[in-house]
Amino acid sequence: MSEFLAVARWDELGEGELLGVEVDGELICLAKIDGVVYACNGECTHVGGRLYEGELQDGVLTCPVHGAQFDLRTGKVLRGPARQDLVLYPVRVEDGLIKVALPPD
Numbered sequence: 001m002s003e004f005l006a007v008a009r010w011d012e013l014g015e016g017e018l019l020g021v022e023v024d025g026e027l028i029c030l031a032k033i034d035g036v037v038y039a040c041n042g043e044c045t046h047v048g049g050r051l052y053e054g055e056l057q058d059g060v061l062t063c064p065v066h067g068a069q070f071d072l073r074t075g076k077v078l079r080g081p082a083r084q085d086l087v088l089y090p091v092r093v094e095d096g097l098i099k100v101a102l103p104p105d
């Protein structure tokens with residue numbers, strides 16, 4: 001089973017905000033939606049735009065480069081040009097820390 005790694009403090013990520021973090025050389029985008037933290041790949045599945053520099057509204061993440069939209073709760077593409085869904089990583093909040101489990105190599 002994957003190990004959960006601390007990536008940020010709970011209070012570093014405001015409600016409705018995005019935060020980019022690097023874990024084991026992997027860029028991850030965190031988002032807090034209705035008090036729940038989600039973690040997905042930090043780079044867009046289109047051509048690698050930095051998703052944590054995008055916009056989040058009502059759980060929908062818009063890529064800053066070409067405007068693809070994703071539902072962050074499911075990872076599903078809602079609008080192109082991206083065609084591939086986001087990868088969502090399991091998240092835990094413990095002792096005021098946000099922890100993410102990356103898939104095994």
Ligand code: FES
Nearest residue numbers: 044046049063066
């Ligand atoms: S890089 Fe995200 S939509 Fe093109």
